[in-house]
Amino acid sequence: xxxxxxxxxxxxxxxxxxxxxxxxxxxxxxxxxxxxxxxxxxxxxxxxxxxxxxxxxxxxxxxxxxxxxxxxxxxxxxxxxxxxxxxxxxxxxxxxxxxxxxxxxxxxxxxxxxxxxxxxxxxxxxxxxxxxxxxxxxxxxxx
Numbered sequence: 267x268x269x270x271x272x273x274x275x276x277x278x279x280x281x282x283x284x285x286x287x288x289x290x291x292x293x294x295x296x297x298x299x300x301x302x303x304x305x306x307x308x309x310x311x312x313x314x315x316x317x318x319x320x321x322x323x324x325x326x327x328x329x330x331x332x333x334x335x336x337x338x339x340x341x342x343x344x345x346x347x348x349x350x351x352x353x354x355x356x357x358x359x360x361x362x363x364x365x366x367x368x369x370x371x372x373x374x375x376x377x378x379x380x381x382x383x384x385x386x387x388x389x390x391x392x393x394x395x396x397x398x399x400x401x402x403x404x405x406x407x408x409x
Contacts, residue, residue: 310331312373313375329341331371332374332382368396369396371400
């Protein structure tokens, strides 16, 4: 009686097609389900205000941001130097002589008050009177 198993050499082939299909399906699933958030490059912690009115936004405005160090950003581009003359020159170029163009100022709550005053001074010297300041709304008491 022969108890030993027979040793036939069989070449076992593994079909990789289903594995590749599954990997591609997973790849497509993760690509489609991933959300992409637009992160701002400038970190600005907005101050809070209890009564904020809705602004009538026009499609054309000039945005000035002030970070915690007092650096100025005009339409999300940092100015080379952070003084009145540079801000005035950049603001004059951005408004192109339009006195009725709205200026939206966003300032970090830790920003020096002198930086905010510099923005107001530059706008006043250029004859720009439509300044608005952005703030984060707080929840009313009792809600």
